[in-house]
Amino acid sequence: MRARILGTGSYVPERVLTNADLERMVATSDAWIMERTGIRERRLAAQGEACSNLAVQAAERALAAAGVAAAELDLILLATCTGDYPVPSTACLVQHRLGAVRAAACDIGAACCGFLYGLGVGDAYVRTGTRYVLVIGAEVMSAVTDWTDRNTCVLFGDGAGAAVLGPSEGDRGILSSHLHSDGGLWDLIAVPGGGSRMPPSEKMVAERQQYIKMKGNETFKVAVKTLEDGVREALAANNLTVDDLDLLVPHQANLRIIKAVASRLGLPLEKVMLNLEWYGNTSAASIPLALDEAVKAGRITEGSLVLMEAFGAGLTWASTVVRW
Numbered sequence: 001m002r003a004r005i006l007g008t009g010s011y012v013p014e015r016v017l018t019n020a021d022l023e024r025m026v027a028t029s030d031a032w033i034m035e036r037t038g039i040r041e042r043r044l045a046a047q048g049e050a051c052s053n054l055a056v057q058a059a060e061r062a063l064a065a066a067g068v069a070a071a072e073l074d075l076i077l078l079a080t081c082t083g084d085y086p087v088p089s090t091a092c093l094v095q096h097r098l099g100a101v102r103a104a105a106c107d108i109g110a111a112c113c114g115f116l117y118g119l120g121v122g123d124a125y126v127r128t129g130t131r132y133v134l135v136i137g138a139e140v141m142s143a144v145t146d147w148t149d150r151n152t153c154v155l156f157g158d159g160a161g162a163a164v165l166g167p168s169e170g171d172r173g174i175l176s177s178h179l180h181s182d183g184g185l186w187d188l189i190a191v192p193g194g195g196s197r198m199p200p201s202e203k204m205v206a207e208r209q210q211y212i213k214m215k216g217n218e219t220f221k222v223a224v225k226t227l228e229d230g231v232r233e234a235l236a237a238n239n240l241t242v243d244d245l246d247l248l249v250p251h252q253a254n255l256r257i258i259k260a261v262a263s264r265l266g267l268p269l270e271k272v273m274l275n276l277e278w279y280g281n282t283s284a285a286s287i288p289l290a291l292d293e294a295v296k297a298g299r300i301t302e303g304s305l306v307l308m309e310a311f312g313a314g315l316t317w318a319s320t321v322v323r324w
């Protein structure tokens with residue numbers, strides 16, 4: 001027994017922020033952003049639209065696609081680093097609004113890898129007898145973005161994606177999950193303020209410590225190496241080669257990272273799902289957004305072999321292999 005993805009869904013807010021808009025906010029240019037990241041525009045949540053609002057929309061679409069009612073869910077795992085409140089979990093807000101009356105619910109904090117961590121945990125539950133698990137990745141990155149910092153504000157966007165897991169008795173489903181961490185590199189990507197290390201204060205706000213800080217160039221180098229190793233590890237564990245893959249769905253952080261990894265693996269870009277041009281880096285929402293788009297576009301069909309891989313703050317890195 002393993003878990004299968006029964007349906008996917010996604011949601012992005014309406015408001016679009018283009019590179020031209022950013023040119024009016026910080027010292028940057030459309031040419032720089034396109035060349036260094038591949039991002040053309042990103043979506044921003046409306047005022048009053050929080051993480052749970054995005055998550056509920058994506059979840060309802062995934063439940064409809066799966067043909068599973070909210071009341072049938074046993075577990076809701078919501079991957080985010082931009083939840084509505086520090087307490088309670090955003091998963092509980094989503095559980096209530098969906099009417100998932102039977103479900104346990106909790107958040108997963110693994111930054112950009114959160115959705116793949118969720119698939120790994122959800123798969124383990126289904127393998128041990130749990131029936132339906134809803135895994136969501138939802139982020140309002142604009143809430144932790146410093147709109148005066150050109151090093152980071154051009155990178156992130158808001159969005160949500162979700163998948164419903166259920167039991168699979170055939171050979172379809174999640175073939176493997178590899179979840180990794182290295183907290184020794186925690187300070188490559190961090191929001192320093194607002195937690196118990198640096199509780200909210202006037203000084204913290206004045207120093208803009210409530211916003212995300214990233215050592216971009218160092219992160220870039222670790223990302224390429226780690227992602228390449230991660231894909232090789234996942235393929236070896238399943239006795240597969242790169243040629244067996246129908247589609248790679250990578251975390252959409254930077255087109256140059258994705259291209260470098262594909263080139264090191266010898267994987268043609270036609271076999272790589274890309275949508276970061278339109279959404280930027282949506283952290284935990286990035287993979288489920290791309291996955292849902294690939295399903296809707298017919299790039300993933302029954303029997304497709306799909307490898308998802310991600311890298312993010314923590315550090316964390318992860319991969320999931322699925323026979324669709």
Ligand code: ACO
Nearest residue numbers: 028032036111112150151154216217219220253254312313
């Ligand atoms: N516009 C114009 N110039 C800029 C901008 C900008 N928006 N941002 C930085 N620059 C400048 C820098 O100041 C620097 O100028 P200098 O040489 O005069 O100092 C120059 O451009 C080069 O800066 P680098 O940081 O070396 O640029 P790089 O090519 O590395 O690109 C980027 C930066 C896009 C951030 C890249 O390093 C990257 O994508 N890193 C990885 C991000 C990532 O994968 N994060 C993980 C997930 S995030 C999460 O977990 C939440």
